[in-house]
Amino acid sequence: MEALDVARWQFGITTVYHFIFVPLTIGLSFLVAIMQTVATRAKDPVKVDAWTRLTKFFGSMLIVNFGIGIATGIVQEFQFGMNWSEYSRFVGDVFGAPLAFEGLVAFFLESVFLGLWIFGWNRLSPRLHLLTIWCVAIGTTASAYFIIAANSFMQHPVGATYNPETGRAELESIITVLTNPTTLAAFPHVVSGAWLVAASFVAGIASWHMVRHHNKAIALGADSVEGAAHAKQAKDVFRPAVRFGVLAMFISALVLVVSGDIQGKLMFQQQPMKMASAEALCETETGASFSILTIGGPDAFSQDCSDVTHLIEIPNVTSFMATNDPNATLQGVEELEKQYQQEFGTEVTAVDGSTQTAEYRPNLFVTYWSFRLMIGLAAFSAILAFWALWATRGGRTTGSKAFQWFALLAIPMPFLANSAGWVFTEMGRQPWVVAPNPTGDPTIRLMTVQGVSHNPAWMVILSLVAFTLLYGVLMVVWFKLMRRNAAAGIPLPRRDETTDELDTPALSFGY
Amino acid sequence: MELTILQIVWFFLVAILFAGYFVLEGFDFGVEMNVAALGKGDSERRGKILSTIGPVWDGNQVWVLVGGASIFAAFPEWYGTLFSGFYVALLLLLLVLIVRVCAFKYRSKSDDPTWVKTWDRIHIISGFVPALLWGVAFANIVRGVDIDESKFVTTSLFGLLNPFGLLGGITFVLLFWLHGTAYLALKSVDPIREDANALVGKLAIPTIVAGAAFLIWNQLAHANTAITWVPLLLAAVALVAALVLNRMRREGLTFIATSLAIVMAGLQMFGGLFPNVMPARNVAANGLTVAEASSTEHTLMVMLIAVCVFLPIVLAYQIWAYWVFRARVGSPEESAQPATLGERAKAGYRAAFEQN
Numbered sequence: 001m002e003a004l005d006v007a008r009w010q011f012g013i014t015t016v017y018h019f020i021f022v023p024l025t026i027g028l029s030f031l032v033a034i035m036q037t038v039a040t041r042a043k044d045p046v047k048v049d050a051w052t053r054l055t056k057f058f059g060s061m062l063i064v065n066f067g068i069g070i071a072t073g074i075v076q077e078f079q080f081g082m083n084w085s086e087y088s089r090f091v092g093d094v095f096g097a098p099l100a101f102e103g104l105v106a107f108f109l110e111s112v113f114l115g116l117w118i119f120g121w122n123r124l125s126p127r128l129h130l131l132t133i134w135c136v137a138i139g140t141t142a143s144a145y146f147i148i149a150a151n152s153f154m155q156h157p158v159g160a161t162y163n164p165e166t167g168r169a170e171l172e173s174i175i176t177v178l179t180n181p182t183t184l185a186a187f188p189h190v191v192s193g194a195w196l197v198a199a200s201f202v203a204g205i206a207s208w209h210m211v212r213h214h215n216k217a218i219a220l221g222a223d224s225v226e227g228a229a230h231a232k233q234a235k236d237v238f239r240p241a242v243r244f245g246v247l248a249m250f251i252s253a254l255v256l257v258v259s260g261d262i263q264g265k266l267m268f269q270q271q272p273m274k275m276a277s278a279e280a281l282c283e284t285e286t287g288a289s290f291s292i293l294t295i296g297g298p299d300a301f302s303q304d305c306s307d308v309t310h311l312i313e314i315p316n317v318t319s320f321m322a323t324n325d326p327n328a329t330l331q332g333v334e335e336l337e338k339q340y341q342q343e344f345g346t347e348v349t350a351v352d353g354s355t356q357t358a359e360y361r362p363n364l365f366v367t368y369w370s371f372r373l374m375i376g377l378a379a380f381s382a383i384l385a386f387w388a389l390w391a392t393r394g395g396r397t398t399g400s401k402a403f404q405w406f407a408l409l410a411i412p413m414p415f416l417a418n419s420a421g422w423v424f425t426e427m428g429r430q431p432w433v434v435a436p437n438p439t440g441d442p443t444i445r446l447m448t449v450q451g452v453s454h455n456p457a458w459m460v461i462l463s464l465v466a467f468t469l470l471y472g473v474l475m476v477v478w479f480k481l482m483r484r485n486a487a488a489g490i491p492l493p494r495r496d497e498t499t500d501e502l503d504t505p506a507l508s509f510g511y
Numbered sequence: 512m513e514l515t516i517l518q519i520v521w522f523f524l525v526a527i528l529f530a531g532y533f534v535l536e537g538f539d540f541g542v543e544m545n546v547a548a549l550g551k552g553d554s555e556r557r558g559k560i561l562s563t564i565g566p567v568w569d570g571n572q573v574w575v576l577v578g579g580a581s582i583f584a585a586f587p588e589w590y591g592t593l594f595s596g597f598y599v600a601l602l603l604l605l606l607v608l609i610v611r612v613c614a615f616k617y618r619s620k621s622d623d624p625t626w627v628k629t630w631d632r633i634h635i636i637s638g639f640v641p642a643l644l645w646g647v648a649f650a651n652i653v654r655g656v657d658i659d660e661s662k663f664v665t666t667s668l669f670g671l672l673n674p675f676g677l678l679g680g681i682t683f684v685l686l687f688w689l690h691g692t693a694y695l696a697l698k699s700v701d702p703i704r705e706d707a708n709a710l711v712g713k714l715a716i717p718t719i720v721a722g723a724a725f726l727i728w729n730q731l732a733h734a735n736t737a738i739t740w741v742p743l744l745l746a747a748v749a750l751v752a753a754l755v756l757n758r759m760r761r762e763g764l765t766f767i768a769t770s771l772a773i774v775m776a777g778l779q780m781f782g783g784l785f786p787n788v789m790p791a792r793n794v795a796a797n798g799l800t801v802a803e804a805s806s807t808e809h810t811l812m813v814m815l816i817a818v819c820v821f822l823p824i825v826l827a828y829q830i831w832a833y834w835v836f837r838a839r840v841g842s843p844e845e846s847a848q849p850a851t852l853g854e855r856a857k858a859g860y861r862a863a864f865e866q867n
Binding site for chain 1: 565568569570572573576577579580581583585586587588590591592594595599602608609610611612613615616620661662663806809810813814817818821822825828829835836
């Protein structure tokens with residue numbers, strides 16, 4: 001393997017791994033902030049007790065998850081320079097600014113206030129302590145904005161000019177960079193994707209425990225003290241959490257669909273090759289169909305369009321998705337390839353000075369299937385949301401084992417959908433590291449072969465192996481901690497027999 | 512190429528960000544080293560040592576992320592050459608920093624003795640190794656490495672481990688250890704407090720010796736200006752003052768003195784490096800200067816405005832966070848103190864004017 005391939009694998013592995021945890025951090029910090037707000041503002045002691053316990057319960061998992069997100073995020077900041085130094089030199093004048101903003105505005109905010117939230121519970125007033133978790137939530141979301149702004153420059157460069165003397169892109173307007181239409185479309189999509197992850201996480205885990213307590217109550221008998229306590233736990237603590245999670249799922253799904261649609265249309269204009277690959281649209285078509293199953297061309301080994309067979313198709317849907325016009329003409333991969341060859345040449349000079357054939361098609365198999373996986377996995381969340389809504393209708397709780405296990409199964413699906421979405425976005429951008437803007441300055445473009453560092457392959461293999469092994473171990477640690485925290489559930493509240501007060505716990509965390 | 516004012520400002524802003532990182536995260540590293548030195552193998556005691564930095568280390572670490580991103584934004588050529596060139600050293604650093612974050616977050620998640628002991632060991636490694644690596648890296652930046660015509664570093668990891676680089680590593684380890692121990696003395700209660708004070712006394716002299724040797728060597732062999740004798744002397748005075756203040760058991764002032772020593776050492780190194788950012792040892796022309804490595808004036812200006820707006824805000828809330836956690840860990844004031852200035856004023860008012 002060449003250093004380029006290894007460097008790409010490393011970036012892919014470390015970034016996908018990082019972004020397993022990040023959506024949960026972004027979404028859950030918001031949901032926990034809302035939980036704590038409800039706990040702080042509620043008047044009813046039962047409600048205060050329930051939401052305080054929920055804040056503590058999901059907060060402990062937020063902390064575990066936050067840790068690994070920060071740890072794997074450090075790598076991201078450094079590896080542009082380590083593995084992609086030529087890319088860094090080319091875009092640094094533009095790309096470095098949003099990264100620095102991210103640190104200055106977002107990382108400081110979330111890190112400092114996370115420390116205050118974890119350790120500040122007995123030193124800050126309840127309202128001030130509540131403010132700290134909101135600062136954490138705002139910090140995580142702001143971080144997403146800046147990194148998406150940076151990424152959007154790679155998808156659709158704006159606000160920069162090319163300096164032929166230095167051979168670098170130079171910043172023209174930071175406002176234009178930060179309000180890139182690609183950013184404005186991608187940001188709500190990424191953040192609502194993160195909410196969906198966290199909302200499914202909350203709904204799934206709360207459903208599991210609701211069923212558990214419901215069944216315990218039945219087993220012990222509703223007349224017994226213990227049984228009644230379990231019934232109350234299912235009804236007063238976990239049922240509201242399930243419904244809260246479901247509500248958050250609906251809101252995020254709505255934003256997700258609308259922003260995804262806007263983003264798709266934008267991408268057909270900005271990166272037609274990416275979208276043509278996503279649809280395995282080899283030939284230019286009028287009234288293009290949306291295919292659900294395709295065989296032939298898109299397989300793991302070939303990017304050849306010659307024997308693509310669409311098995312199941314919905315007529316005109318792709319054209320409609322791209323332009324709102326079901327009969328629109330969409331350019332196919334083959335035509336775009338010729339167009340690119342004409343505009344950008346048939347050869348490219350790599351970092352080591354060698355000349356290679358320029359291939360403008362991304363990997364058809366990966367783009368086609370990651371796009372479908374991203375959309376298809378949402379079905380799990382939809383089923384969970386409606387099932388949970390039905391099972392908890394009119395103050396009910398449920399003891400259904402099938403529901404309990406489905407709720408658990410539905411938790412990892414939005415995580416996978418997020419990963420698939422990013423794999424699609426980044427693999428679909430290939431062979432570019434900075435894709436040319438069709439309506440902007442065509443000289444601002446860089447192919448991936450031109451962006452890599454001049455390091456020997458063994459060095460990059462060393463780091464790839466080291467990161468992969470370490471990340472593998474950390475995944476096990478993370479999973480065990482999350483599972484233990486989630487499985488522990490929430491202790492049953494007790495009432496003081498003399499004063500009849502609930503033993504609502506203080507919001508304590510600790511190392 | 513002509514050097515502009517903005518380029519000079521940005522060079523020293525990067526210096527300040529890294530000096531800030533070394534002052535803040537430096538004591539975190541030092542406290543982690545003391546898990547071994549003062550922990551006495553007792554996990555409860557080790558836990559107390561670590562909880563002096565528990566609420567603040569995370570915010571301290573962000574300084575390096577902002578420092579790194581600032582190099583990227585303000586000096587892309589420097590970022591590209593440095594980060595790809597010091598590849599293996601940075602890889603080691605990253606691996607340690609990753610497990611370090613997990614050690615902070617996960618140590619207390621189980622009472623299992625093996626679990627706690629494992630994370631304690633990781634804490635010790637992750638206090639010691641980054642300090643060493645930062646020292647080696649910065650020593651080699653000011654000393655210069657071999658750079659080829661396309662601005663790639665050709666010096667290997669073993670090339671970085673030259674006598675000057677190693678002395679830099681040892682100096683950073685001792686300096687951060689001393690600094691972290693001074694912090695621990697300031698933030699703990701007896702018996703850890705007294706042990707930390709005693710350790711400061713023991714560490715001060717080797718730190719002065721190593722620091723003086725390293726900085727004077729740097730000044731004589733690598734610095735481009737004589738002005739940096741000033742921060743060098745100030746660093747020396749600060750370290751001697753730390754020794755004296757420690758004898759007087761003035762813990763707050765001792766910590767300020769070690770902080771000052773780190774800032775001055777940083778200034779001496781960056782100041783001596785100027786106007787270069789990556790000097791080349793093989794062919795001087797292959798090196799990078801501030802002017803050659805920098806972004807455009809426009810980018811530097813945009814970034815400067817952002818720093819002027821946001822850094823004061825960051826400093827304000829970071830200082831506030833330190834103020835919230837100002838009590839010594841394990842002291843009675845720790846849980847009793849009213850937290851906000853407003854509440855304290857209210858409490859004072861009540862005590863003064865209201866009966867009861």
